Amino acid sequence: MRFPVVKVFLALLFTMIFGASVLTGSRAMAQAAPQAGAQGTGTSQTDRIAALEKQAADNAAAIAAAQTAGDNGWMLVSAALVLMMSGPGLALFYGGLVRKKNILGTMMQTFAMMAVITVLWGLVTYSLAFGEGNAFIGGLHNIFLHGVGLAPDVKYAATIPLQTFMVYQLMFAIITPALITGAFAERMKFSAMLVFMVLWALFVYSPMAHMVWGKGGFLNAALGGRFPCLDFAGGTVVHVTSGVSALVTAIYLGKRLGYPKVPMPPHSVVLSFIGACLLWVGWFGFNAGSALSAGTLATSAFVATHFAAAAAALGWGAAEWFRQGKVSALGAISGAVAGLVAITPAAGFVTPMSALWIGLIAGVFCYMMVVKVKALFGYDDSLDAFGVHGAGGTMGAILTGIFANSVINPIFGAGKPTGLLEGNWHQLLNQIVGVAIAWTLSIVGTLVILFIVDKSIGLRVSEDDERTGLDLSQHGEEGYDWAH
């Protein structure tokens, strides 16, 4: 005969449940059947208040944990999205725009940033950007990520681990120098580029990031900076710095051999198309993630980002149709990117309708910059890093001062007017100050760095290497092997 395990188990379970409900009982039951003896009602009330207080504390902890889970989940995804913008987003976007013989060289420049900037960030640049320091640069307290643990830093983001914040910001630090590579495409030595970028990260990006986003930063709108500059996700920090530095580099290095007489059309608009779409999707992490939480501000930024991209694509397309009779695929995707650049500083401050306006203006403006102004001045900004990022970022920062609305984001306090259209014309001045600082830092910093690197190891590839192509001359590879 087998021992009736199931029946015994069920019987025990029933007994336990029955017993528990009898013993714990309700308040009414306890009063209706008063217990005799030493346990008076006074002691049990104190016990129960203590129990309630503990419950309240446990609940508060659980709520905080739930909040963190939601915010941290979104922030980690956002960080991944921003990294995707670099690789493969930007790598493909830029890669398709260069000539075949330079595809790997171009992609390597972005990929190298993913590796080099990461290490540099962990060692020192996070500390310089986000550590406690002065109004212009952080200190060295957080080198080797000392003090950057899993507890939040309430000044930056109260509901996510500081390490999440750090790694999120890292992805921005990666893509910013990668954007500059567009200006010196097809003619920069790989070794010189690496040295240049390390110095640029130390002396241009870190101070700019610190001023706009770091504790005590001169331009920090959220933490009481002297000239609060509204820059939600990096219009000045990322786009103006990279774009203006790009222009300086393009002029310093000089034009590509044969430019502008020899035709150098993109070898694969297909690759650029794929890259641009990855950029658009990734940008949700870039802008909406800059809310540093998964709440309604992230929604606002997400929506504004998307609307600006769409309007800008239409704007550039319309300008093309008007000027040359056809809308090109390259034009449409370039327009979308221009809109995304312009909305970057504005994303968490403007309404969806304002975002449409910002996108439309940026699309047409950047089109003119790329198509007319570049030819007018004759600089070889090969992949339009200045035309799209420098100019688009500057325009976006100015428009932020116009369209920012406290209903979307009460950054100066509930009900305090934020932008020009809301009645605060002062902010436009602050935006201009922020943009001016970005331009100055970029021009001066980049020139000095270029000079140092050029005089020590030389910036530009030899003429032979430029003719052979970067793939072979810098990396010993061919992107496309026709023989197999």
Place this chain on the structure above:
Amino acid sequence: MQKIEAVIQPSKLDAVKDALVEIGVEGMTITEARGHGRQKGHTEFYRGQEYSVDLLPKVKLEIVVRDEMVDKAIQAIMTAARTGTIGDGKIFVSKIDEAIRIRNDERGEIAL
């Protein structure tokens, strides 16, 4: 043995191949080519920069045939490839000194 090189419109490749197979030509080499004769090219725009493209996509067909086949082959190609507009292409004929089958070293007309 003579070699017939025909530069034709890419859209006519299938018709020409079928016509040649029909008259008994068994081997051919086909390459993607770019070129132009009197045909004008077109303009392309990339971010406002205008590029004149006068290297137009073409297909080059090369066949080597016995002397008796040459006229038939040329006729087949012409009929299949002609549209009557500029850009139809050209045929060139040249003499071949030797033909060799790599697999078994057969030489001469039997190697074709």
